[in-house]
Amino acid sequence: MTSHQTTQTMKPATAAKKLGVYLEATPAEFQEGVVSRTELNALQTDPPEWLVELRRTGPHPRPVVAAKLGISISGLARGGVTEALTTEQIDALKQEQPEWLQKERATQAEVRKETARIKEKNAERADEPRGPQA
Structure with missing residues (x-):
């Protein structure tokens, strides 16, 4: 019997909170989708330019x-x-x-x-x- 593991996802608001950024300032595709645990880890370890800029200048x-x-x-x-x-x-x-x-x-x-x-x-x-x- 093989075990089927479901991908753990979270709402964009939760992901933004974990990333320490203001949700309304994130790109539309981030706000409108769901974020998997794997995607969150990738954003934390290798943040894209929008995330780096948001953390630096805000809001x-x-x-x-x-x-x-x-x-x-x-x-x-x-x-x-x-x-x-x-x-x-x-x-x-x-x-x-x-x-x-x-x-x-x-x-x-x-x-x-x-x-x-x-x-x-x-x-x-x-x-x-x-x-x-x-």
Whole structure:
């Protein structure tokens, strides 16, 4: 008996998310088709020019914008950024340093510090010797 393996496919939105690109900026043939796991792997290992350019100049999806600005996606929303931004727009925001961006970066720094503190505390707790088991 031979096993028949079906090709695993995904919607373009899922593939765009995995590639870290804004779906609406991808070529029409990418948006309208389905992407197989093999095609996704090929796009990741040997990206075509449109993908390289999109990653370099954008527009970028909100998770990428947030990461480039060093803030959370929620912080973007609080700052009024709801659309995809280009690299040029992101660089302009970094230059301008609006008050909301400074505040969100400070908030993100506090979150990271607290996360590190909790991780360290949990590691210490895991290293503590335990009493005899009954």
